[in-house]
Amino acid sequence: MMLNWFQHIGAFTFDILANTGRASIFLLQVILGIKETLFRPQLLIRELYSVGVLSLLIIIFSAIFVGMVLSLLGYVTLVDFGAESSLGVLVSLSLIRELGPVLTALLFSGRAGSALTAEIGLMKATEQLASMEMMAVDPIRRIITPRFLAGCISLPLLTVIFMSLGIYAGYLVGSIWLGVDEGSFWSQMQSKVEFGHDVINGFIKSIVFGFVVTWIAVYQGYNAIPTSEGVSRATTNSVVYSALAVLALDFILTAVMFV
């Protein structure tokens, strides 16, 4: 009984190690294919469309509502201290440092990451990847790398769109609806938000998240058990692992960048 239990722990540990190793080798293979993908931009553009452009709508809507809610709640708190002129600082700093990168990455993993996993997983289940190998086409370079690259490019772009739209939505609510002075909203924001410190670090965060989320998504799809149940499990795993990785990495990155 006890021995069985230890066996389980051992097997579990080896599973984790094997998975880590497989994911790293997979990442290396994907990265080695980047050069060839750049010579065939048509593939990359098609993936940028399905990964980036199609995620645009949900990003725009979420950004507007997040910015509006931040502004509304920030106003309610700040007005008690007569500090509502700092509303712009509150909205912009929280969007640029935390909410922009994190929320965009979470939405992206739900919208695009899950689609990537399901697509690649189904290709594997219907043996499209195997038939490509039969035709001497490397499925990693033909299928995975363009998708990986598209994810890495799309997420930072989506993040800056999220940030600036959120700030404008916050401005609309704060200044036009709640009556915060427009001049102090923008000037306080401009004096407190530092480009080299806040904006660049937020952007670096989004690059890291894009890399991690897309890596998890394509790996889960490529590694899926080729059954319908396996694909569904891989899709779930892709979203869950992405969310956990993004939130944990965000803590580490914030601790390194902003403390």
Next chain:
Amino acid sequence: MVSSRKIEILVGIFVVLGLTAFIIMALNISNLSSLSSAKGYNVTAHFENIGGLRPRAKVTLSGVVVGRVTKISYDKESFRAIITMTLNSDIDYLPEDTQASIYTSGLLGEQYISLEPGAEDEVLKNGSSITLTQSAVVLEEVIGKLMVSFTTKD
């Protein structure tokens, strides 16, 4: 299936949107535009106590921001804090006996350095040091002094 020309156009719109957002962040939301005169010269000042002064705090002249605090360190010879600040290069007319004081903006706001020009003919240059300084007011010290003066009365 969307035609590949349409895809190209949509991807182009997406990339342009992203770049526009980035430029907005740079110019409209952050202080990149006001940092255009990043070139400047460094001046040091010794303080007894800097309170809660932080790097990147502003340096003002009659309330106008003319520079930033770049480095805060401790001098083990004079047992005082050394503040290095970068002043904009167009502010090249400050007399050598300019006084630097640490003030607090508002009652509980952040601390900043305020410069008051003196009367000498020599001006501050890169590497020169401000000798007339006034430390930050630490609230506990003030309260402590008040307590002492209240108790000695009776």
